[in-house]
Amino acid sequence: xxxxxxxxxxxxxxxxxxxxxxxxxxxxxxxxxxxxxxxxxxxxxxxxxxxxxxxxxxxxxxxxxxxxxxxxxxxxxxxxxxxxxxxxxxxxxxxxxxxxxxxxxxxxxxxxxxxxxxxxxxxxxxxxxxxxxxxxxxxxxxxxxxxxxxxxxxxxxxxxxxxxxxxxxxxxxxxxxxxxxxxxxxxxxxxxxxxxxxxxxxxxxxxxxxxxxxxxxxxxxxxxxxxxxxxxxxxxxxxxxxxxxxxxxxxxxxxxxxxxxxxxxxxxxxxxxxxxxxxxxxxxxxxxxxxxxxxxxxxxxxxxxxxxxxxxxxxxxxxxxxxxxxxxxxxxxxxxxxxxxxxxxxxxxxxxxxxxxxxxxxxxxxxxxxxxxxxxxxxxxxxxxxxxxxxxxxxxxxxxxxxxxxxxxxxxxxxxxxxxxxxxxxxxxxxxxxxxxxxxxxxxxxxxxxxxxxxxxxxxxxxxxxxx
Amino acid sequence: xxxxxxxxxxxxxxxxxxxxxxxxxxxxxxxxxxxxxxxxxxxxxxxxxxxxxxxxxxxxxxxxxxxxxxxxxxxxxxxxxxxxxxxxxxxxxxxxxxxxxxxxxxxxxxxxxxxxxxxxxxxxxxxxxxxxxxxxxxxxxxxxxxxxxxxxxxxxxxxxxxxxxxxxxxxxxxxxxxxxxxxxxxxxxxxxxxxxxxxxxxxxxxxxxxxxxxxxxxxxxxxxxxxxxxxxxxxxxxxxxxxxxxxxxxxxxxxxxxxxxxxxxxxxxxxxxxxxxxxxxxxxxxxxxxxxxxxxxxxxxxxxxxxxxxxxxxxxxxxxxxxxxxxxxxxxxxxxxxxxxxxxxxxxxxxxxxxxxxxxxxxxxxxxxxxxxxxxxxxxxxxxxxxxxxxxxxxxxxxxxxxxxxxxxxxxxxxxxxxxxxxxxxxxxxxxxxxxxxxxxxxxxxxxxxxxxxxxxxxxxxxxxxxx
Numbered sequence: 001x002x003x004x005x006x007x008x009x010x011x012x013x014x015x016x017x018x019x020x021x022x023x024x025x026x027x028x029x030x031x032x033x034x035x036x037x038x039x040x041x042x043x044x045x046x047x048x049x050x051x052x053x054x055x056x057x058x059x060x061x062x063x064x065x066x067x068x069x070x071x072x073x074x075x076x077x078x079x080x081x082x083x084x085x086x087x088x089x090x091x092x093x094x095x096x097x098x099x100x101x102x103x104x105x106x107x108x109x110x111x112x113x114x115x116x117x118x119x120x121x122x123x124x125x126x127x128x129x130x131x132x133x134x135x136x137x138x139x140x141x142x143x144x145x146x147x148x149x150x151x152x153x154x155x156x157x158x159x160x161x162x163x164x165x166x167x168x169x170x171x172x173x174x175x176x177x178x179x180x181x182x183x184x185x186x187x188x189x190x191x192x193x194x195x196x197x198x199x200x201x202x203x204x205x206x207x208x209x210x211x212x213x214x215x216x217x218x219x220x221x222x223x224x225x226x227x228x229x230x231x232x233x234x235x236x237x238x239x240x241x242x243x244x245x246x247x248x249x250x251x252x253x254x255x256x257x258x259x260x261x262x263x264x265x266x267x268x269x270x271x272x273x274x275x276x277x278x279x280x281x282x283x284x285x286x287x288x289x290x291x292x293x294x295x296x297x298x299x300x301x302x303x304x305x306x307x308x309x310x311x312x313x314x315x316x317x318x319x320x321x322x323x324x325x326x327x328x329x330x331x332x333x334x335x336x337x338x339x340x341x342x343x344x345x346x347x348x349x350x351x352x353x354x355x356x357x358x359x360x361x362x363x364x365x366x367x368x369x370x371x372x373x374x375x376x377x378x379x380x381x382x383x384x385x386x387x388x389x390x391x392x393x394x395x396x397x398x399x400x401x402x403x404x405x406x407x408x409x410x411x412x413x414x415x416x417x418x419x420x421x422x423x424x425x426x427x428x429x430x431x432x433x434x435x436x437x438x439x440x441x442x443x444x445x446x447x448x449x450x451x452x453x454x455x456x457x458x459x460x461x462x463x464x465x466x467x468x
Numbered sequence: 469x470x471x472x473x474x475x476x477x478x479x480x481x482x483x484x485x486x487x488x489x490x491x492x493x494x495x496x497x498x499x500x501x502x503x504x505x506x507x508x509x510x511x512x513x514x515x516x517x518x519x520x521x522x523x524x525x526x527x528x529x530x531x532x533x534x535x536x537x538x539x540x541x542x543x544x545x546x547x548x549x550x551x552x553x554x555x556x557x558x559x560x561x562x563x564x565x566x567x568x569x570x571x572x573x574x575x576x577x578x579x580x581x582x583x584x585x586x587x588x589x590x591x592x593x594x595x596x597x598x599x600x601x602x603x604x605x606x607x608x609x610x611x612x613x614x615x616x617x618x619x620x621x622x623x624x625x626x627x628x629x630x631x632x633x634x635x636x637x638x639x640x641x642x643x644x645x646x647x648x649x650x651x652x653x654x655x656x657x658x659x660x661x662x663x664x665x666x667x668x669x670x671x672x673x674x675x676x677x678x679x680x681x682x683x684x685x686x687x688x689x690x691x692x693x694x695x696x697x698x699x700x701x702x703x704x705x706x707x708x709x710x711x712x713x714x715x716x717x718x719x720x721x722x723x724x725x726x727x728x729x730x731x732x733x734x735x736x737x738x739x740x741x742x743x744x745x746x747x748x749x750x751x752x753x754x755x756x757x758x759x760x761x762x763x764x765x766x767x768x769x770x771x772x773x774x775x776x777x778x779x780x781x782x783x784x785x786x787x788x789x790x791x792x793x794x795x796x797x798x799x800x801x802x803x804x805x806x807x808x809x810x811x812x813x814x815x816x817x818x819x820x821x822x823x824x825x826x827x828x829x830x831x832x833x834x835x836x837x838x839x840x841x842x843x844x845x846x847x848x849x850x851x852x853x854x855x856x857x858x859x860x861x862x863x864x865x866x867x868x869x870x871x872x873x874x875x876x877x878x879x880x881x882x883x884x885x886x887x888x889x890x891x892x893x894x895x896x897x898x899x900x901x902x903x904x905x906x907x908x909x910x911x912x913x914x915x916x917x918x919x920x921x922x923x924x925x926x927x928x929x930x931x932x933x934x935x936x
Contacts, residue, residue: 108707108824109855110714131715155658161719164658167635182912188820188855190623190632190893192671193901193908194935195917199667203660220715239576246578247599247688250760251629251719292718296768300761352656356576387577387656425658433661440661444650448924449663455923456916467662 008068012048012092015064019057022098025049034093037080038140039432040400046073046087051098055173055181055212061094062179062210066461073463074206076117076148079140081350082430084152084205084466094210096147103213105130109187110218111170116147116211123216132218135162139337147211153203155426160385161254161290162219164426166202171215174201177208177457185215200452205428207463208456222254222290226301227326230308231281231316235359238283240313242355242385245287248304252297255288256385257333260362263379267335271342276318276329285384286333288326336381339392346394347405349412352387352422352440361389361419368411369393373404388425413439429467437468476536480516480560483532487525490566493517502561505548506608507900508868514541514555519566523641523649523680529562530647530678534929541931542674544585544616547608549818550898552620552673552934562678564615571681573598577655578686579638584615584679591684600686603630607805615679621671623894628853629722629758630687632894634670639683642669645676645925653683668920673896675931676924690722690758694769695794698776699749699784703827706751708781710823710853713755716772720765723756724853725801728830731847735803739810744786744797753852754801756794804849807860814862815873817880820855820890820908829857829887836879837861841872856893881907897935905936 009026016024025031026048035043047070050061065072075085075095087093096117103113110132114123121141127134138144138156148154150172154165162168171186182197201209232238238258245253264284267273277284291297301319308314320326339346353361362380369376375395382389393408413423417439424433424440437446449468453460477494484492493499494516503511515538518529533540543553543563555561564585571581578600582591589609595602606612606624616622618640622633630636639654650665669677700706706726713721732752735741745752759765769787776782788794807814821829830848837844843863850857861876881891885907892901892908905914917936921928 106822106824107711109822153660153664155660159657163635166664167631176916180912180915182916183910184913186890187822188890188893189627190851190854190856191820191890191908192621192623192894192896193820193890193892194897194905194914195676195920196621196634196667196671197913197916199664200920203664208663220718222718243575248760250688250690252760292716292720293768296764300764352659352661354574354577354655356574383658386658388658422654422656422659422661424661425656426660428660429662437662440659442651444648445652445665446662447648448644448650448665451923452663452668452920455919 008047008070011064011068015050015060018060019052023051023053023057025051033078034075034095035087037078037083037086039081039083039086041083041086041432044086044088046089046091046093049093049095051095053098055175055183058094058175058210058212059179059181061092062175062177065092066179066459071461071464074151074210076145076151077119077140077143079144080148080152080430081427082424082432084428084430085148086430096145096212099212102126105218106187111187112216112218113185114146114214114216116214117145120144120146120149127218128221131221133221134216135219136165136168146214146216150202150211150214151204151206152428155383155386155388157255157257157383159383160256161251166199168217169198169202169214170217172198172201172211173213174209174211177462182209185213187215205430205463205467207453207466220292222292224291224294224297225288225323225326226291226298227286227288227320227329228305229276229318229329229332230285230287230314231277232283232285232313233315234282237313238285238384239355241285241287241308244308244313249289249301252289252291254290255286256383257286258382258384259284259333260380263381266342266379267332271335271338273332273335275332277316281315286329333381336390336392343392343394344396345398345400345403346392347403347408349391349393350425350427351389351391351412351416352425353389353416353419354421355384355387357419358384358389361415361421365391365412365415368415369408372411373407376404376408386425409436416440431466434467476515476538479532479536483518483528486528487520491519491521491525493519501546502543502563503555505546505551505554507549507551507554509551509554509900512554512556514557514559514561517561517563519563521566523643523651526562526643526678526680527647527649529560530643530645533560534647534927539929539932542619542678544613544619545587545608545611547612548616548620548898549895550892550900552896552898553616554898564613564680567680570594573686574655579655580684580686581653582614582682582684584682585613588612588614588617595686596689599689601689602684603687604633604636614682614684618670618679618682619672619674620896623851623854623856625723625725625851627851628724629719634667636685637666637670637682638685640666640669640679641681642677642679645930650677653681655683673898673931673935675921675934688760690760692759692762692765693756693791693794694759694766695754695756695788695797696773697744697786697797697800698753698755698782699745700751700753700781701783702750705781706753706852707823709753709755709776712776712781717757717769720757720759722758723754724851725754726850726852727752727801728848731849734810734847735800739803739806741800741803743800745784749783754797801849804858804860811860811862812864813866813868813871814860815871815876817859817861818893818895819857819859819880819884820893821857821884821887822889823852823855825887826852826857829883829889833859833880833883836883837876840879841875844872844876854893877904884908899934902935
């Protein structure tokens with residue numbers, strides 16, 4: 001019996017006897033991978049890592065942590081950028097890394113039931129092999145776990161067509177901070193029997209419960225992909241193009257990625273990417289559509305673009321003639337993943353803004369950064385159709401630890417507040433953006449978040465101090 | 469000052485002085501419309517009806533109710549079927565009927581901001597006039613209010629393409645049970661700054677807060693509509709047709725309505741609907757697709773159907789050659805709204821089931837009702853692609869109050885529990901389905917719902933006793 005033991009380490013060893021030697025790693029046994037996320041903050045070593053294989057094991061882990069009075073943090077692929085899954089010294093990490101695998105594909109319901117530690121790429125491939133498409137896609141697809149995608153409500157490139165992760169989830173199993181297992185592996189699009197509890201856990205960054213299994217929606221596999229790189233004279237033309245894409249391509253529209261000229265010039269000058277259209281324009285847009293029949297969809301896409309050229313909406317445009325060319329177009333947009341090599345040390349931002357005000361933000365933010373911080377440069381790009389803007393800022397020559405992040409934060413998030421935007425469009429809050437949450441949410445909203453947290457986790461042992 | 473007044477009626481009169489004579493109706497002034505929903509239960513007259521024109525007015529109404537210790541229930545169009553918005557004697561109804569109107573259409577964000585009392589049909593028309601499409605559609609469109617659509621997470625015919633009401637909402641303003649106004653009129657698809665609080669209020673049937681304003685997503689207007697009525701030999705063929713529709717029509721698929729043969733025979737024999745295909749088949753399916761270009765989409769739809777005929781999947785099929793014909797096809801499905809005249813007194817059910825198990829349910833349920841209740845007949849139809857089955861059961865010759873509803877409930881919801889379905893796919897729980905909630909949700913889930921209710925409404929004054 002563990003009730004007579006007193007030291008947390010002894011309680012953890014007792015749990016190891018219960019769950020097996022691979023399930024509990026203590027002190028020096030803690031692997032480096034469990035000490036940090038991808039945010040490039042300093043690693044922090046937890047007291048222990050618990051690696052259960054099912055919800056009952058998570059409940060047992062929680063019971064031990066509660067008995068020992070130890071804070072605990074859920075971990076998936078640890079690819080987060082805001083320290084939502086990062087541990088603190090003295091905490092226990094409950095990692096779902098051994099809880100992987102696809103439990104079922106239900107063809108009639110078009111659903112897949114998976115364990116929460118399963119990497120996104122594994123899910124994408126299993127859907128593909130079963131003749132379906134799972135649309136969520138991020139740069140970290142090979143490393144991130146679906147449970148982490150849920151806990152951060154991950155976005156990515158295809159939100160304009162398929163929605164955020166939240167929209168791709170039908171059911172889940174979650175372990176509450178008190179160890180209660182809630183199993184609702186719902187497969188129904190329509191289910192209004194009582195409160196829809198899953199939305200409480202999706203996007204709350206592991207502060208309200210630990211997701212252990214997920215039922216995902218599957219979609220028909222696209223059978224054609226069309227892409228164009230368009231150059232436009234100004235942002236009004238970009239908004240008109242977005243309107244034309246929505247109405248002309250309808251539900252086939254699958255991406256609408258906008259790049260401001262500084263971004264375009266930097267990638268062509270510094271990164272050596274050969275651009276599909278010439279420089280010198282006001283803005284650049286990558287438009288993608290996915291359909292069901294290449295022979296019909298491709299000519300139609302081409303005709304739609306030609307119509308826009310005739311209307312004078314586009315200054316220039318290149319249409320991909322093959323999948324290889326589509327991938328080349330995407331390379332222009334995806335190069336931002338390699339900014340480290342291109343730019344050197346820099347700070348990345350992920351913000352939300354009303355579509356209509358994006359360009360105003362870019363102009364004002366660029367000027368404010370240049371005026372307020374000596375030598376500060378910045379470039380802008382984003383998933384405009386979803387209201388999501390990314391920006392990267394830096395002072396050339398300074399190492400990362402001397403980049404004026406605090407001053408940049410103050411300027412950028414100050415403008416976000418002024419323009420009623422969001423300080424996090426898709427990366428979450430974690431601890432790194434916590435001080436700026438009040439720039440995007442009212443006091444009443446944050447108070448309600450605290451009420452929910454206190455109702456579910458009155459002892460504040462689950463991932464304390466994250467988000468709110 | 470009201471603090472010296474003691475009687476609730478006096479406090480309500482004081483509120484009338486504050487909000488105006490149209491805003492507070494007491495005792496005999498209470499209109500009949502505020503005493504019941506569409507569930508055909510007995511009307512109950514509340515002590516008063518408060519009709520504010522904005523969130524501050526709702527907060528003032530709540531303050532008065534709290535001071536007087538009176539339970540209060542939010543009301544929209546009162547078209548609900550489960551008594552979620554129905555008052556009890558001694559309660560106060562807070563009706564949003566004077567809080568109507570469209571505040572803004574943001575073309576670039578493709579959003580519409582509306583007051584919560586606005587009728588759904590007003591929203592549909594405003595979207596249409598602005599060149600957009602708002603896809604939510606229900607039989608009660610002329611009477612139901614958008615706030616009520618949110619509070620019940622309304623479904624309808626186009627869920628397979630556009631999702632439930634929940635998926636159509638980006639932001640909202642809500643007044644909490646303590647009178648706090650939460651304003652988050654978010655227009656961004658991507659916004660992960662803290663917990664997504666709106667999902668707490670959507671689908672909770674007015675038990676956690678009173679929604680006062682809503683930001684809705686708008687969609688491109690469909691420019692072509694294709695429809696076919698298909699006859700198939702058995703349910704396996706229906707599942708194969710659903711798979712073929714998902715992959716062949718892709719995102720254009722906008723409805724997939726299945727009718728079992730008893731339904732088909734009844735509507736043709738008793739309702740006098742002239743069916744587009746002959747009787748005698750195993751099942752009937754109405755397939756609808758909406759596209760962007762009639763000249764391309766219509767021949768493509770026709771070719772897709774011909775391919776299915778050649779494969780032998782369809783026993784028979786009729787393709788609509790005009791919008792008038794499409795409407796005739798829908799009449800076959802929509803006739804269920806007139807069941808009262810066709811069938812006489814009957815009980816309607818709205819349940820959720822995994823697509824793969826629908827036909828098994830229909831066979832077992834029909835037999836169990838006929839075996840268990842003397843003279844009990846039943847017919848079946850539904851939005852199969854969403855996992856939503858409707859059924860209607862009756863004993864011929866009995867008036868509504870003598871229909872054996874309790875016995876039907878026990879058989880139907882017993883089977884739903886056994887087959888892991890939902891006791892409410894789209895109508896909600898209210899009070900009428902409350903005793904069956906445990907057939908669809910676990911004790912742990914219901915306990916968590918109670919935790920949330922207690923956290924937001926510790927005095928249980930907002931719509932008490934509904935849902936849980």
